[in-house]
Amino acid sequence: MTASASGRRPPLGLTVDQRYRFLYKPAVFAASLVPFGWLVLSLFGWLGFSAGVDPVKFLELECGQTTLNFLFLTLMVTPVRQLAGLPHLVRLRRMLGLFAFFYALLHFSVYVVLDLDFDWRMLGADIVKRPYITVGFSALLMLIPLALSSTNRMMRRLGRRWGKLHRLVYLIAAFGVWHYYWQEKRDVREPLLYAAVLTLLLGYRAVRAWRQKPGALRAESWAQSKLE
Amino acid sequence: MAPRIPRILPSQITPPEVYFSRRSFLTGALGAGLGASLGAARAAVLPGEAGAPLAFTFNPRESVDALVHAAGQDEKPNTWEEITNYNNYYEFGTDKTDPAANAHRLTTRPWSIAVDGEAELTGRFHLEDFLKPYALEERIYRFRCVEAWSMVIPWVGFPLATLLQRFKPTSKAKYVAFETVYRPAQMPGQASWPPILPWPYREGLRIDEAMNPLTLMVVGLYGRELPNQDGAPLRLIVPWKYGFKGIKSIVKLSFTERQPPSTWNEADATEYGFYANVNPNVPHPRWSQASERRIGAPLFHERQPTLMFNGYAEEVADLYRGMDLHRYF
Numbered sequence: 001m002t003a004s005a006s007g008r009r010p011p012l013g014l015t016v017d018q019r020y021r022f023l024y025k026p027a028v029f030a031a032s033l034v035p036f037g038w039l040v041l042s043l044f045g046w047l048g049f050s051a052g053v054d055p056v057k058f059l060e061l062e063c064g065q066t067t068l069n070f071l072f073l074t075l076m077v078t079p080v081r082q083l084a085g086l087p088h089l090v091r092l093r094r095m096l097g098l099f100a101f102f103y104a105l106l107h108f109s110v111y112v113v114l115d116l117d118f119d120w121r122m123l124g125a126d127i128v129k130r131p132y133i134t135v136g137f138s139a140l141l142m143l144i145p146l147a148l149s150s151t152n153r154m155m156r157r158l159g160r161r162w163g164k165l166h167r168l169v170y171l172i173a174a175f176g177v178w179h180y181y182w183q184e185k186r187d188v189r190e191p192l193l194y195a196a197v198l199t200l201l202l203g204y205r206a207v208r209a210w211r212q213k214p215g216a217l218r219a220e221s222w223a224q225s226k227l228e
Numbered sequence: 229m230a231p232r233i234p235r236i237l238p239s240q241i242t243p244p245e246v247y248f249s250r251r252s253f254l255t256g257a258l259g260a261g262l263g264a265s266l267g268a269a270r271a272a273v274l275p276g277e278a279g280a281p282l283a284f285t286f287n288p289r290e291s292v293d294a295l296v297h298a299a300g301q302d303e304k305p306n307t308w309e310e311i312t313n314y315n316n317y318y319e320f321g322t323d324k325t326d327p328a329a330n331a332h333r334l335t336t337r338p339w340s341i342a343v344d345g346e347a348e349l350t351g352r353f354h355l356e357d358f359l360k361p362y363a364l365e366e367r368i369y370r371f372r373c374v375e376a377w378s379m380v381i382p383w384v385g386f387p388l389a390t391l392l393q394r395f396k397p398t399s400k401a402k403y404v405a406f407e408t409v410y411r412p413a414q415m416p417g418q419a420s421w422p423p424i425l426p427w428p429y430r431e432g433l434r435i436d437e438a439m440n441p442l443t444l445m446v447v448g449l450y451g452r453e454l455p456n457q458d459g460a461p462l463r464l465i466v467p468w469k470y471g472f473k474g475i476k477s478i479v480k481l482s483f484t485e486r487q488p489p490s491t492w493n494e495a496d497a498t499e500y501g502f503y504a505n506v507n508p509n510v511p512h513p514r515w516s517q518a519s520e521r522r523i524g525a526p527l528f529h530e531r532q533p534t535l536m537f538n539g540y541a542e543e544v545a546d547l548y549r550g551m552d553l554h555r556y557f
Contacts (some may be wrong), residue, residue, distance in 0.1 A: 054324065055527065114530070115531070117531045122516070129511075182514065186424055188378075
């Protein structure tokens, strides 16, 4: 599918395809690295940034929140393209999802390397005994098949099953928010805010699925996946 | 009970100038700058806003060298920067940096403390009169938060026992209860809705815990007046208990016959007990207490085992003989 299908005159003399490839995707890529850059600057205390007195906790929290933010951005693509009539927005979704995975890995690495000092026994005990870690770790594990199956080849190979598999992201986001809520000692206001946004994002889908014929929804999500 | 902490003669009092030169000798880096960035020498640098110097005795029992020797590991005190910018003081907000940002709003003079309950001498006392009879001393204690991070902190204060004796508690005084000031106008955390904790913050100790020579009434830090975010003008430190027992900005002290309520226990009794003794064998329901992260330690080696009673078992284990510490956590 190409830009000519939209029938509109392309700005800057670029087709939709070209705009995404040369403008939007690089811009989103660069913007997605901003949190990473900020974390690095803070950790090393460069340019007046600071990770504070407890850099380990700082990195853990910020990487975790950034992961949730990217998961939410990924989940926002569908409502925004449907409500704002921007069907091509789906081309940015894979990148946003992969950045969620990137920040999740970073979050987990900080926990294993800096928090636990590579204490594998403690890691095992935490995953088994500490429910909030169990939940967070499960979310990370579930992200792996989604990241691995994000290539064009895997999408083609999985066909219809790709869309089904990638509905796991709903569960992953819910587990992520739950993990955030559960580790909080007392002040759960921010985790509850995340839970509220997630409710909106998933509620939108539930309402739409309920109002549409089940068959129609499946056909649409199939078409969406082919757009990429 | 024989006090383990020796009394110190006035001739042994270290004047602040000598104290600070000693410290600069120890660290060799005084004046290394305020922007102690990651990996920089952890010098005990006092920034400009540090309060007025206090006269106090240096307590050799808990000196840095003794601690290093006793625990067999590096236990240098945390920096002023760390101790005053990483605080749990929910009255000023729940982020670790909120107290440093907001605590300046609290006026700590004039300040008075009410004493009531099972004691012969009760009433309301001006802070200055309350503190007057006591010679201050420095105690370098480990500080272990229930959140599983820790510091080493050079407090300045005096034993709670000497304070309590002055009010002549009666035989009915089985517990001591404390209360933090309640001033929502100056403490934004107390004004937030819904309340994060049931205010005012309250804490309590069994009388024998309160009389233990390690239990400290704190008025200073690094030889200076205590900064507001660390609990000025007067706070409690019980080094073998989790940090939340160390109630801050105290305005009331009561001798009671029954176990008094304590705020975190009221907030969630399944997670926070009245005793709150540091115990690596009793996990918090959601996380392990077997080890802790020492704030300011080398980034890749922050984690260390948590010691029974935070390393003060020799001094306090007797208080809990025969008690099931899994039940009375």
